[in-house]
Amino acid sequence: MNSVQSLVQPHLLAQAGFASVVALTFAGALIAVFPRNILYNILGLIVSLTGVAGLFVYLGSPFIALMQLLIYVGAICISIIFAIMLSRPLHLSVPKRRLPKVGLAAGVGVAVFIMLAGIISRTPWQPAVSRSSDWSVTTLGHYLLTRYDLVFEAISLVLLVAILGAIVISGYARRRPS
Amino acid sequence: MNSLYTYLFIAALLFSLGIFGVFQRRSLIGMLIAIELMLNAASINFMAFNRFLAPDPIVGQIYTLFIMGIAAAEAAIALSIIVALFRRLRSINIERAQELRG
Numbered sequence: 001m002n003s004v005q006s007l008v009q010p011h012l013l014a015q016a017g018f019a020s021v022v023a024l025t026f027a028g029a030l031i032a033v034f035p036r037n038i039l040y041n042i043l044g045l046i047v048s049l050t051g052v053a054g055l056f057v058y059l060g061s062p063f064i065a066l067m068q069l070l071i072y073v074g075a076i077c078i079s080i081i082f083a084i085m086l087s088r089p090l091h092l093s094v095p096k097r098r099l100p101k102v103g104l105a106a107g108v109g110v111a112v113f114i115m116l117a118g119i120i121s122r123t124p125w126q127p128a129v130s131r132s133s134d135w136s137v138t139t140l141g142h143y144l145l146t147r148y149d150l151v152f153e154a155i156s157l158v159l160l161v162a163i164l165g166a167i168v169i170s171g172y173a174r175r176r177p178s
Numbered sequence: 179m180n181s182l183y184t185y186l187f188i189a190a191l192l193f194s195l196g197i198f199g200v201f202q203r204r205s206l207i208g209m210l211i212a213i214e215l216m217l218n219a220a221s222i223n224f225m226a227f228n229r230f231l232a233p234d235p236i237v238g239q240i241y242t243l244f245i246m247g248i249a250a251a252e253a254a255i256a257l258s259i260i261v262a263l264f265r266r267l268r269s270i271n272i273e274r275a276q277e278l279r280g
Binding site (some may be wrong): 022025026029030032033038041042045048049052055056059060061063064067068071072075076079080082083084086087097101102104105106108109110112113116117120121125126127128129130131132133134135139140143144148151155158159161162163165166167169170172 | 182183185186187188190191192193194195196197198199201202203204205207208210211212214215218221222225226228229230231232233234235236237239240242243244246247248249250251252253254255257258259260261262264
C-alpha cells in the first residue's frame with residue numbers, strides 16, 4: 001500500500017485526470033463539428049459535455065457537474081436525438097460542403113480565438129479582496145430561495161412558456177396542409 | 179491545471195469551435211449542436227471566474243444553473259421549429275428555408 005502510494009503520486013494522478021478531461025472535451029467538440037453524419041455530431045456533443053462536466057469537478061463544484069450530466073446529456077442531447085429521428089431521414093444523401101464556405105468559417109473561428117486570447121492575456125485579473133470559502137450545496141439552495149428567488153421563478157416561467165410554445169408550434173405544423 | 183488562464187483558454191477554444199460550426203454547417207440541428215458548445219464555453223468561463231476571482235463562490239454556480247435552464251428552453255423551441263420546418267419543406271437544410279426572403 002505504501003509503495004503504491006509512493007509510486008503514484010496524487011498530484012500526478014490529478015494532472016493526468018485533468019489532461020484526459022480536456023482531451024475528452026476537445027475530441028468531442030471536434031467530432032461534434034466536423035463529420036457530416038448528424039448522428040456522429042450528437043455523439044460527439046455528448047462526449048464533449050461529459051468532458052465539460054469533468055472540468056466542473058476540477059473547478060470545485062461536483063453539484064454543477066452532476067447537473068450538467070443530468071440536464072445536458074440526459075435531457076438536451078436526448079431531445080436532439082428525438083428531433084433527428086422525427087425530422088431527418090438518415091438515408092438521404094448529405095449535401096457536399098463547399099470549400100470556400102468552410103474556409104471562411106475557419107477564418108472567422110480563428111479570428112475570434114485570436115481576439116479572445118488577446119483579451120484574456122492582456123487583462124490583469126485581480127482576485128477579490130475578501131473571498132468567502134463557502135462552496136456547499138446548502139448555501140447554494142439558500143441563495144436560490146432568497147437573493148435569486150425572482151430569477152429562479154422567472155426561469156421556471158420561461159421553461160413553462162417554452163414547453164407550451166414547442167407543443168403549439170409542432171401541433172400547428174401538423175394540422176397545416178403542406 | 180490550477181490557473182485561471184488554462185480554463186479561459188479552454189473556453190475560448192471551445193467557443194471558437196462553436197462559431198466555426200455555426201458558420202460551416204447547413205443543417206439546422208448541426209447549428210444547434212454548435213450553439214450548445216458555445217453555451218458550454220460560457221459556463222466554463224463563469225465557473226472559472228467563480229473559482230479564482232469572485233468574492234462569493236456561489237454566484238457563478240447559480241449563473242451556470244441558469245444557463246442550463248435557458249439552454250433547455252432554447253433547445254425545446256429550436257427543435258420544435260426544426261420539426262415544423264421539416265414537415266413543411268421535407269428538409270432541414272438552412273438554404274431551403276427561404277420563404278421570407280424579400
